[in-house]
Amino acid sequence: MARYTDASCRQCRRIGEKLFLKGDRCYSQKCGVERRKRPPGEPSRRRPRSSDWAVQLREKQKARFTYGVLERQFRKYFEEARDTKGVTGDLLLSTLEQRLDNVVYRLSFADSRKQGRQLVNHGHFNVNGRRVNIPSYLIKVGDVITWNRVDGDTVPEFVQALTDGLPKRPVPSWLQLEPSDLKGEVLSIPDASENDSGVDVRLIVEFYSK
Numbered sequence: 001m002a003r004y005t006d007a008s009c010r011q012c013r014r015i016g017e018k019l020f021l022k023g024d025r026c027y028s029q030k031c032g033v034e035r036r037k038r039p040p041g042e043p044s045r046r047r048p049r050s051s052d053w054a055v056q057l058r059e060k061q062k063a064r065f066t067y068g069v070l071e072r073q074f075r076k077y078f079e080e081a082r083d084t085k086g087v088t089g090d091l092l093l094s095t096l097e098q099r100l101d102n103v104v105y106r107l108s109f110a111d112s113r114k115q116g117r118q119l120v121n122h123g124h125f126n127v128n129g130r131r132v133n134i135p136s137y138l139i140k141v142g143d144v145i146t147w148n149r150v151d152g153d154t155v156p157e158f159v160q161a162l163t164d165g166l167p168k169r170p171v172p173s174w175l176q177l178e179p180s181d182l183k184g185e186v187l188s189i190p191d192a193s194e195n196d197s198g199v200d201v202r203l204i205v206e207f208y209s210k
Contacts, residue, residue, distance in 0.1 A: 089201025
């Protein structure tokens, strides 16, 4: 399975803003963007004015990095959104939000989407009572996401540490979190107007439309 293996902070520095890829570290002085504000690579003496194509590419990469999706899969999501009736950009964001690793993050079960991806890969979550270890699994309305408790009702120590003080961040209206049961339910399809990723999907549509 292909995946990005370089430092996450390099992605934020390449975009030029915080994408909050490493959870609490992004809010501390250890944040790579705060320590090194210039893009990775050899420094240039002058930065040329960005073309329209460069701005569109940056926004596409920003969305990719934020949700942890490689180019081939991201383009597939875009093509499916383009071929579906509705607003292409909003449908693209909705699909990205429906990924299981993102839902785990939105429910505050993980401190970042990257951590959520790792937890799903290791089989720590059930969807409707069945273990799912595919981060790109797209949830549906009515799905119930729970921790996979191998030893009956016992909650491992690392799970208690991750879920202490739920919710750690606002839970979107399309999800319902039950902190006492460590359970989340999908109430509706994600609404693009509630998305807080800061991605301008209009630029992404323009990029792939050329």
